Amino acid sequence: MNKTELIKQVAERASLSQKDATASVQAILDQVTQALAQGVSVQLIGFGTI
Template sequence: MNKSELVAIMAEKASLSKKDAEGALNAFVDAVKDAVKKNDKVQLVGFGTFESRKREAREGKNPQTGEKIKIAACNSPAFKPGKGFKDYIGSISSIV
């Protein structure tokens, strides 16, 4: 599913115009990105948690040359699905 398909579904389910649904989706995405950038968690009970995770510096390998390289420490965005979401997906796969 791409963004325009998601907007169409949101508009239908929430009885919104596609323009309003797209505005709501953009606002949600921007709010999550801003919070994660500030190292805040966005917890949606039953759905999941968006957060930033610190990755330590490490040594890696260039796949083309095999040469060892140093990979700098960084913060990486992460999503952890909530129990309700996992249970929902699990119930669908057991039906199929």
């Protein structure tokens, strides 16, 4: 699954517009990226730890 596919699935499952789903997914990815850049472990329950 790539980012575009993820956005589509989020939009469908959460009844969001593509624009709102894109903003939501991007906000999450930005936060995860920022945390990892700061050396913080990111744990997503049911998904894994990176």
